[in-house]
Amino acid sequence: MLVVQKYGGTSVGSLDRIKAVAEKIASTYKEGNRVVAVVSAMAGETDKLIGLANQLSQNPDEREMDLLLSSGERISAALTAIAIRQVGLKAMSFTGRQVGIITDEVHTRAKIERITAERVKKAVEEGVIPVIAGFQGITEKSDVTTLGRGGSDLTAVAVAAALNADICEIYTDVEGIYTTDPNIVPEARKLEKISYDEMLELASLGAKVLQTRSVEFAKKYNVPVVVRSSFSDNPGTLVMKEDKEMEKVVVSGVAYDKNQAKITVIGVHDKPGIAAKLFNSIAEANIIVDMIVQNVSSDGKSTDISFTVPKVDSKKTLNITKGIVTELGAKSVNLREDIAKVSIVGVGMRTHSGVAAKMFETLARQGINILMISTSEIKVSCVIDAKYTELAVRVLHDAFELGEK
Amino acid sequence: MLVVQKYGGTSVGSLDRIKAVAEKIASTYKEGNRVVAVVSAMAGETDKLIGLANQLSQNPDEREMDLLLSSGERISAALTAIAIRQVGLKAMSFTGRQVGIITDEVHTRAKIERITAERVKKAVEEGVIPVIAGFQGITEKSDVTTLGRGGSDLTAVAVAAALNADICEIYTDVEGIYTTDPNIVPEARKLEKISYDEMLELASLGAKVLQTRSVEFAKKYNVPVVVRSSFSDNPGTLVMKEDKEMEKVVVSGVAYDKNQAKITVIGVHDKPGIAAKLFNSIAEANIIVDMIVQNVSSDGKSTDISFTVPKVDSKKTLNITKGIVTELGAKSVNLREDIAKVSIVGVGMRTHSGVAAKMFETLARQGINILMISTSEIKVSCVIDAKYTELAVRVLHDAFELGEK
Numbered sequence: 001m002l003v004v005q006k007y008g009g010t011s012v013g014s015l016d017r018i019k020a021v022a023e024k025i026a027s028t029y030k031e032g033n034r035v036v037a038v039v040s041a042m043a044g045e046t047d048k049l050i051g052l053a054n055q056l057s058q059n060p061d062e063r064e065m066d067l068l069l070s071s072g073e074r075i076s077a078a079l080t081a082i083a084i085r086q087v088g089l090k091a092m093s094f095t096g097r098q099v100g101i102i103t104d105e106v107h108t109r110a111k112i113e114r115i116t117a118e119r120v121k122k123a124v125e126e127g128v129i130p131v132i133a134g135f136q137g138i139t140e141k142s143d144v145t146t147l148g149r150g151g152s153d154l155t156a157v158a159v160a161a162a163l164n165a166d167i168c169e170i171y172t173d174v175e176g177i178y179t180t181d182p183n184i185v186p187e188a189r190k191l192e193k194i195s196y197d198e199m200l201e202l203a204s205l206g207a208k209v210l211q212t213r214s215v216e217f218a219k220k221y222n223v224p225v226v227v228r229s230s231f232s233d234n235p236g237t238l239v240m241k242e243d244k245e246m247e248k249v250v251v252s253g254v255a256y257d258k259n260q261a262k263i264t265v266i267g268v269h270d271k272p273g274i275a276a277k278l279f280n281s282i283a284e285a286n287i288i289v290d291m292i293v294q295n296v297s298s299d300g301k302s303t304d305i306s307f308t309v310p311k312v313d314s315k316k317t318l319n320i321t322k323g324i325v326t327e328l329g330a331k332s333v334n335l336r337e338d339i340a341k342v343s344i345v346g347v348g349m350r351t352h353s354g355v356a357a358k359m360f361e362t363l364a365r366q367g368i369n370i371l372m373i374s375t376s377e378i379k380v381s382c383v384i385d386a387k388y389t390e391l392a393v394r395v396l397h398d399a400f401e402l403g404e405k
Numbered sequence: 406m407l408v409v410q411k412y413g414g415t416s417v418g419s420l421d422r423i424k425a426v427a428e429k430i431a432s433t434y435k436e437g438n439r440v441v442a443v444v445s446a447m448a449g450e451t452d453k454l455i456g457l458a459n460q461l462s463q464n465p466d467e468r469e470m471d472l473l474l475s476s477g478e479r480i481s482a483a484l485t486a487i488a489i490r491q492v493g494l495k496a497m498s499f500t501g502r503q504v505g506i507i508t509d510e511v512h513t514r515a516k517i518e519r520i521t522a523e524r525v526k527k528a529v530e531e532g533v534i535p536v537i538a539g540f541q542g543i544t545e546k547s548d549v550t551t552l553g554r555g556g557s558d559l560t561a562v563a564v565a566a567a568l569n570a571d572i573c574e575i576y577t578d579v580e581g582i583y584t585t586d587p588n589i590v591p592e593a594r595k596l597e598k599i600s601y602d603e604m605l606e607l608a609s610l611g612a613k614v615l616q617t618r619s620v621e622f623a624k625k626y627n628v629p630v631v632v633r634s635s636f637s638d639n640p641g642t643l644v645m646k647e648d649k650e651m652e653k654v655v656v657s658g659v660a661y662d663k664n665q666a667k668i669t670v671i672g673v674h675d676k677p678g679i680a681a682k683l684f685n686s687i688a689e690a691n692i693i694v695d696m697i698v699q700n701v702s703s704d705g706k707s708t709d710i711s712f713t714v715p716k717v718d719s720k721k722t723l724n725i726t727k728g729i730v731t732e733l734g735a736k737s738v739n740l741r742e743d744i745a746k747v748s749i750v751g752v753g754m755r756t757h758s759g760v761a762a763k764m765f766e767t768l769a770r771q772g773i774n775i776l777m778i779s780t781s782e783i784k785v786s787c788v789i790d791a792k793y794t795e796l797a798v799r800v801l802h803d804a805f806e807l808g809e810k
Contacts (some may be wrong), residue, residue: 068483071476078473082465
């Protein structure tokens with residue numbers, strides 16, 4: 001098997017942990033596999049560098065930030081390669097450039113345009129264990145870029161795709177993907193497997209184990225990804241293409257997100273172009289709108305529009321919206337920050353009816369009022385009062401029988 | 406003027422010092438100059454990284470060490486660029502690769518093969534202040550290399566040569582080049598200027614202000630170099646092509662070196678090929694021999710050979726020499742470590758006689774015995790008992806009237 005193993009910041013957080021990672025890589029290699037490692041910066045290192053830059057400037061140049069932050073992964077790649085050589089195997093570090101990860105020029109959150117991995121392929125053929133500095137790429141004109149928070153996951157998946165690896169293992173500090181947050185529901189169960197689409201819904205909803213873009217990339221190139229703990233030998237969760245078996249499970253997990261705020265525009269003119277005007281103004285400020293709900297017009301003349309944005313952008317969004325309130329013909333705008341989004345996710349919803357109704361009923365039975373509803377093929381999300389978040393997660397987890405049997 | 410300014414580790418040793426460097430660069434720029442900065446890693450950073458590697462392996466791979474250590478300069482280049490932008494000027498960091506510093510493949514002490522500096526030239530033309538990560542280059546196949554201790558000096562001189570800069574300023578923690586070590590002779594005088602050749606003799610003799618290879622590079626491309634303090638506005642010392650005025654000064658400085666050890670091989674066969682055999686064996690072990698003295702054969706059959714090597718290599722050299730002692734036909738080998746080399750340097754020696762005699766006489770008057778003598782066109786070196794080092798330096802400094810007037 002050709003195995004790509006990605007080790008996150010806590011997995012390489014100290015010299016002792018780097019030695020443990022080297023042992024883990026060596027034992028996989030000695031079992032007869034070919035191994036490619038991808039490493040993040042040592043835990044805390046990236047935040048330390050960001051801290052230094054912020055002491056110099058409140059708004060440091062993004063190209064400079066990329067050069068600065070990419071150093072952390074280079075350091076851990078070199079140290080990990082040294083540690084692997086120390087246990088008697090051949091190892092060699094590779095930077096984003098040496099791997100041939102070519103990105104666009106959007107610094108601090110660059111997108112991979114292509115990946116050659118020629119030198120990595122050659123190294124693997126020669127029995128060498130390549131140790132790749134994650135999180136980084138390079139533009140056509142040789143500027144260093146970084147792939148955004150969690151970007152090392154994307155490096156690992158992209159390398160696995162380029163090498164046509166059998167599996168991409170993401171080693172992290174949790175045992176895998178759970179049916180919900182075990183801190184809220186102790187009976188939460190580790191999933192054996194989950195489809196790419198379900199993982200995408202869960203990740204974007206706040207289950208931050210795998211970077212969303214790495215899941216999209218894995219889906220596109222059909223790379224099987226395993227999320228597992230670097231501190232145990234447990235099997236973890238396999239993220240893979242949807243299969244027949246998965247369809248039998250109606251709901252795979254319950255997610256929640258407390259980082260959204262809700263803005264409601266009351267008494268908007270009910271005519272074409274109004275919603276476009278509003279959301280164009282918000283998009284121009286680079287604010288990402290998540291849910292949008294427009295109520296049915298009761299009088300045929302005006303209606304209400306509600307939407308959610310990340311809490312950090314809520315004040316800015318409120319100001320933008322207030323600025324165009326007369327243009328929209330609206331009466332008023334209000335902001336609510338004490339809300340949460342609770343979602344159920346599962347590919348089985350496609351073939352099972354009554355799932356949403358069961359969710360609403362379960363919440364209603366606890367007296368939890370639903371402020372907004374949004375659905376996709378494999379997800380139902382409800383915005384509720386923030387104080388009911390934990391209660392809602394628990395009762396939904398129970399209602400859909402997700403706990404340990 | 407086009408000015409290349411190099412800032413060493415102590416000059417960028419903290420965020421406050423980086424801010425001070427940014428101010429210095431900005432004021433040079435605002436005086437109407439174009440400025441290119443070259444920075445070292447923040448003081449202590451390189452040693453910290455070496456420490457990490459050594460905890461993993463006693464003999465870490467040199468290619469990995471280069472990737473590891475080059476990170477330090479990348480971090481300070483990014484931070485310095487951010488600091489310069491913060492004072493309102495345009496700045497942009499460049500790595501060794503982005504500068505186009507192509508080296509050979511000898512990791513940890515690579516030699517520059519060529520330098521293009523295309524992007525740096527373009528940046529300068531556009532009014533941008535390039536901030537270059539010192540100490541590093543890249544091989545033809547894109548592996549990161551480093552240029553050895555003090556390699557950022559070489560980066561600065563090479564960039565100055567490539568850009569045809571008017572001056573290369575090396576900012577450090579001393580005020581310039583002195584006639585001798587001011588810690589030994591308080592009257593030591595800062596030199597206004599010194600020739601490349603004199604500087605080479607002084608540098609290789611232990612006056613470690615400028616990396617030797619950077620001086621050779623500066624000489625080859627005739628780059629005027631100024632060594633000055635980053636903590637004052639004093640003019641420093643200009644290292645430049647020899648001129649008429651310099652020839653009038655017989656001795657420019659007195660240097661000393663306590664890091665050599667002396668090995669004597671007694672009773673060697675006095676026939677061709679013996680010296681070659683001895684020094685080939687030592688060279689094969691990558692040990693650099695400094696002085697070599699062979700006494701005149703008294704009986705026509707055997708002679709003694711003395712030579713000096715760096716103290717760190719003395720035991721190894723002794724073993725190698727002992728291993729071939731019968732081949733050499735020698736009677737015995739002995740090692741002395743309690744020695745020092747004291748030298749006088751000056752281009753004026755070429756046109757003045759009696760300089761060496763005056764040195765020997767000065768030492769003799771103090772009862773200092775000379776163990777070995779070696780001379781070049783612009784230098785006379787004597788090996789003496791280590792305990793007389795300071796005394797010898799003081800009396801020579803005085804005899805050649807080098808102190809403040």
